[in-house]
Amino acid sequence: MxxxxxxxxxxxxxxxxxxxxxxxxxxxxxxxxxxxxxxxxxxxxxxxxxxxxxxxxxxxxxxxxxxxxAERVESWLLGSLPVPAPMIARVWPDPAWRDLLADLFVAPADGGEGGFLRGVDDQGRIGVVDLDAESAWLDADRVALVHPVLIDDLDEVREFALELGITQRLPQLTREIHRKPAEVAAGSTAVTDYSGGEFEQLRQATGRAQRYGFSVRGGYAVCRVGEAGRSLQARYWIGSEMPDYETETGTLIWVDADERPLRLADVGPVAWSEGVRMAELIYAGRKNTQEETQR
Known part of the structure; x- marks a missing residue:
């Protein structure tokens, strides 16, 4: 190739x-x-x-x-946004773009076998190494940076990437994922597994959220994702008191572009995974972690 x-x-x-x-x-x-x-x-x-x-x-x-x-490439990953192949070809010579895109797992946006992005030829075709360790060209006008929760046999793909010595500047395969349970409570709109996390000061919770790249608005840590053409937000309650006051985390919810809460049954796999990931990262910093460990 x-x-x-x-x-x-x-x-x-x-x-x-x-x-x-x-x-x-x-x-x-x-x-x-x-x-x-x-x-x-x-x-x-x-x-x-x-x-x-x-x-x-x-x-x-x-x-x-x-x-x-980095923000743009991550938005492509989290937003499930098809990326025109000519756009990748145009930015590929720029080291800042190339270092982020190289070795990401990509696939034709309209479906088909994917592989690890390795380069672009003079005609603008996307070159990959597929899961058979063969060099291939993607016959697609648009490609998707596949979120790891959507990759079939993810553990095997991760092992294969290790065998190839692949490292990713933007964590994709190593990104922690959370799969939605096969059954969720009918009509429920909130996850309560991460409620009750105590922080001595609200600024500790907001600081932890911002450290991991989440915005904070109206008492919620917010993660923006896109799925099936919809713009969604995962929101995790961390409190709205004064920054030096104690706070306790609440529920994790998802809302649509019109701020309407979604039923858990209607939350897709990417939005679910990213929302739970956000809640877990913040919840892990609660002050009662050590007490729970000692019980």
Whole structure:
């Protein structure tokens, strides 16, 4: 399979003061002296130079760009959004995009066998390594970044990825999943398994939610997902008192785009998995964890 996976670029050096030169290695500023030897640290007078300030501005832009790329790719994964193959081809040469997309498990959006994304050819075709360890081209105009809860035989796919030495910049196969029980209470709209988690201060619960990338609104930790063309939110009650007051977690619910609670029976596998994952991550930080362990 011949794909356009650009090699690592050589560093581009910018002349600095007193014969020093500066470059960005990823988002790290590096320096070499007049003899061309790369230094372990950037000298103070070079670090405070106009050239260093310019590179710092570039570095900040690159870091922001990487964050925005990561947020977009994760939204494709959580939103079950079909991604046009030409879009992947267009962004693939950019290292920020390529590092996130490489080795993700993708499949044709309209159904069919998938594989691990390995590259894009000159015609814009998506190249993968399939589950038979064969190189293949996806014959699809749109592809899906498959949420792990939707991957058949996930444990086997994970083992196969280990055999291939695959590592993913954006955790996909290693993402914790939670499968919806075969039966849920008829008419129920809430999960109570994660209620009663006590925190000495509300800010501890909100801080834990934000640390894992969830927003907090109106007393709820919120996770946005998309499923079957619908925009949904999983909401987990963590409290709405003053930040330094004690709080106790409540129920986990799902709402649609019109803020209407969904019956648990109507919550799809991706929304269920991500909602429960959010609740578990926050609930694990409760102060009564140790007491429960000692019982």
């Amino acid at each position: 011949s794909t356009t996976s650009p090699p690592q670029s050589e560093l581009i050096w910018v002349d600095g003061p007193d014969g020093y030169a500066l470059a960005l290695d990823g988002t790290t500023m590096v320096c070499r002296n007049a003899k061309g030897r790369r230094l372990k640290t950037v000298p103070k007078k070079v670090r405070e130079s106009a050239e260093a300030e310019q590179l710092t501005s570039v570095r900040l832009w690159l870091e922001r760009h990487e964050r925005e790329c």
